[in-house]
Amino acid sequence: MSETSQHTPLIENHTVDYVPPAERHGKARDLFTLWFSTNIAPLPIVTGAMVVQVFHLDLLWGMLAIVLGHMIGGVFIALASAQGPQMGIPQMVQSRGQFGRYGALLIVFFAAIIYVGFFISNIVLAGESIHGIAPSVPMPAAIIIGAISATAIGVIGYRFIHTLNRVGTWVMGGALLAGFAYIFCNELPADFFSRGSFNLSGWLATICLGIIWQISFSPYVSDYSRYLPASVGIARPFLATYAGACLGTILSFSFGAVAVLATPEGTEAMAAVKQATGVLGPLLMLLFLLNIISHNALNLYGAVLSIVTSIQTFAGNWTPSVRVRVILSALVLGGSCLMALGASANFISHFIGLILALLLVLVPWASINLIDFYLIKRARYDITSIFQADGGIYGRFNAHAITAYFIGILVQLPFANTAIYIGPYANYVEGVDLSWLVGLLVTCPLYYCLATRSKEPVGVLHMAD
Numbered sequence: 001m002s003e004t005s006q007h008t009p010l011i012e013n014h015t016v017d018y019v020p021p022a023e024r025h026g027k028a029r030d031l032f033t034l035w036f037s038t039n040i041a042p043l044p045i046v047t048g049a050m051v052v053q054v055f056h057l058d059l060l061w062g063m064l065a066i067v068l069g070h071m072i073g074g075v076f077i078a079l080a081s082a083q084g085p086q087m088g089i090p091q092m093v094q095s096r097g098q099f100g101r102y103g104a105l106l107i108v109f110f111a112a113i114i115y116v117g118f119f120i121s122n123i124v125l126a127g128e129s130i131h132g133i134a135p136s137v138p139m140p141a142a143i144i145i146g147a148i149s150a151t152a153i154g155v156i157g158y159r160f161i162h163t164l165n166r167v168g169t170w171v172m173g174g175a176l177l178a179g180f181a182y183i184f185c186n187e188l189p190a191d192f193f194s195r196g197s198f199n200l201s202g203w204l205a206t207i208c209l210g211i212i213w214q215i216s217f218s219p220y221v222s223d224y225s226r227y228l229p230a231s232v233g234i235a236r237p238f239l240a241t242y243a244g245a246c247l248g249t250i251l252s253f254s255f256g257a258v259a260v261l262a263t264p265e266g267t268e269a270m271a272a273v274k275q276a277t278g279v280l281g282p283l284l285m286l287l288f289l290l291n292i293i294s295h296n297a298l299n300l301y302g303a304v305l306s307i308v309t310s311i312q313t314f315a316g317n318w319t320p321s322v323r324v325r326v327i328l329s330a331l332v333l334g335g336s337c338l339m340a341l342g343a344s345a346n347f348i349s350h351f352i353g354l355i356l357a358l359l360l361v362l363v364p365w366a367s368i369n370l371i372d373f374y375l376i377k378r379a380r381y382d383i384t385s386i387f388q389a390d391g392g393i394y395g396r397f398n399a400h401a402i403t404a405y406f407i408g409i410l411v412q413l414p415f416a417n418t419a420i421y422i423g424p425y426a427n428y429v430e431g432v433d434l435s436w437l438v439g440l441l442v443t444c445p446l447y448y449c450l451a452t453r454s455k456e457p458v459g460v461l462h463m464a465d
Contacts, residue, residue, distance in 0.1 A: 015308045015320050018383055019088040024229040028236035030166065031081060032244035034224055035217075037168035038298065039248030040176055041291050042125065042270060047209065048256030049269035052195065055202030059193055059261060065203045066253045069210020070246045076211075078242035079370050080218045082234045084225030086379045089386065091222045092309050095365070097381045098372045099405070100398040101313060101391035108309050110361050111219040115303035120336045122296040123147040127340070129289040133282075143340050146293055151333045153297035161224070161301065164294050175287050176251055179277045183262050186278070192261050201430045210253070212359055212436055214245060218366045220302040234379070304328045317389075357418035363436045364408025367443035368401055376451045400450035408443030412436070 051062040080091065087094050092111055095104040126146025131139050153161060189195075225237050256269055262276040274281035307328055312318055320328075373379060385392020412435035417426035428434060 015325055016090050016093045016305055016312060017319055018387070019227055021230065024085075024088075024227055026228050028228060028232045028240045030228075031225055031237055031240040033169040034161070034165040035077070035081075035221075035241055035244035036248035037165040037172055037291070038295050039245065039252055040168070040172035041252065041295055042129075042288050044213070044249055044252035045256035045259070045273060046269040047213070048253030049260045049272070050209070051202075051206050051253070051257045052260050053269070055205050056196045056199060057202050057206065058196040058198065059257065061198045061203055062196070062206065062257050063254055065206035066210060066257070067250055069207040070214060070249045070253070072207070073211035073214030074242045074246040075214075076366060076370070077214045077217045077221050077245050078238045079374065080366070081221045081225050081241035082237040083373055083379070084222030085228040085230050085232050085237055086234070087222065087381065087383070088226050088230070089383065090226060090305050090309070091218075091220055091369075092306055093386060094222070094373075094381070095369065096386045096391065097377070097394050098368055098398065099401045100395045101386075101389075103397040103402050105310060105313055107219075107361075107365050108306050108313075110358055112303055112306035112310070114216075114219065114358055114362075115299045115306060116332065116336060119150070119296055119299040119303060119332070120340050122292055122299065123150065123336060124340050126150070126289060126292045126296065129285065129292065133286060133289065140341055144337055146289075146296075147333055147337050147340070149293045150296035151300055151329055153294060161294075161297055164297075168291060168294060172287060172291055173251075175280075175284055176255055179255060179273070179280055179284055180258065182278060182280050183258055183276050188262060189264075191265075195261055195265065201432055204429055205432045208432055208434070208436070210249070212433075213249060215362060215366055215436065216359060217245070218369070219362060220298070220305075223302060223305060224298075300329060300332060303332050307332075357416075357420045360409055360412050360416060360418070360435060360439070363412065363439035364405045364443040367408060367440055368404060368447045371444055371448050372401075372451065375448060401447065404443055404447035404450055407446060408439045411442045412439045 048066065051057050051066065052059075055062075057065065083091070083094065092104065092108045095107050098104070099107065123143055123146045126149075127139055127143030130137055130142035130145060134142075137145070153164065221241065225241070228237065255273070259272040259276045260267060260269060263272040267275065270285075274285060277284055304325060308320055308325070312320075382393055385394055390396065413421070414423040414425045415428065415433070415435040415438050416423045417433040417435070423435070426433070426435075
């Protein structure tokens with residue numbers, strides 16, 4: 001049988017199970033379009049506006065910090081993405097090979113919270129956008145429309161998500177470039193290039209923001225590369241993901257900064273986008289709405305995979321059908337809509353603050369994941385063991401990974417600057433959250449030493465078709 005299947009179903013059949021070689025399809029370049037299009041959206045644009053509005057940098061220093069931050073952070077998301085074709089399983093399931101079958105459950109739990117949190121936030125944002133474009137549509141109805149649209153995409157699954165983002169790359173990329181052209185072809189404010197100035201704390205904060213932004217995708221990035229043939233290797237998925245994620249976010253962050261500089265000081269970010277782009281403004285708002293819905297399908301897809309992973313941990317022989325995935329999607333949809341409909345006016349800002357706080361638990365996981373895959377096991381995992389009820393050669397718990405993980409969280413706490421906890425050294429560099437850096441610097445060498453001293457078993461990559 002050929003390595004890639006010529007006939008792939010519209011609705012995805014696989015959930016957390018291994019994708020056999022005969023069913024692999026797609027090209028590495030699909031990862032470029034996915035991560036480029038995903039990041040041409042209101043949230044990164046609003047975040048980019050913070051460079052001017054919150055960190056008070058001028059355009060030159062702001063742009064330099066944006067580029068540096070995302071180029072550094074992009075290494076993490078690209079390394080995680082390159083794991084997918086070699087493993088053929090979702091990112092959270094792969095964690096069993098590092099933390100043990102039951103040890104990985106804590107990571108899956110945090111990942112599920114993040115997915116659901118962003119799903120709820122985005123359907124609120126989509127509802128507000130629909131209501132803004134068509135005021136006759138009541139907010140509750142607008143929220144439900146946005147949620148159901150994203151759910152339909154998520155249920156169809158992997159193939160449709162990639163198809164939408166291939167189209168979205170040209171549409172959203174072209175629209176953003178047209179917006180840049182419109183702004184620079186019209187008269188700019190006198191202080192456009194001089195508003196703000198260099199300040200070390202703001203510059204470092206912008207770089208850290210870009211790095212953290214990219215790391216936040218790590219828990220599910222290989223979910224969208226696991227269908228690629230293993231023959232694509234490591235380099236091609238790495239480069240495609242790196243280029244797409246970096247270029248998309250750099251353009252969006254920069255667009256947010258440029259838009260607020262092109263409007264009177266104090267103008268809210270999305271209002272500035274609409275005002276600065278003139279006749280293109282309404283079209284951009286509509287395209288952003290469509291991209292919110294498309295991007296939100298990734299959050300639902302990841303949430304369902306996390307739920308399935310959790311259930312399968314205790315039911316080793318269970319492989320959910322398409323019908324089960326549809327039911328789980330409907331349950332997530334229903335619960336999320338109820339929360340979104342009852343959300344307060346400042347719900348999104350509070351929830352995003354909570355999600356950013358959860359990055360404290362993602363950084364040590366990402367460190368262990370990458371060290372284990374690239375330096376310890378070198379992409380050689382026993383896939384059969386990962387799905388065995390007793391964890392196979394990886395066991396139910398891996399004490400070394402779990403120890404490194406919790407130490408990685410604890411060492412971040414003194415430097416944390418989040419909505420729910422501020423450490424005593426949070427302002428070591430004023431306004432800059434350096435906790436992620438401490439987590440990386442401690443967890444990486446600690447886990448490497450523990451894993452190599454314990455002579456942890458290394459499997460061979462295999463799975464019965």
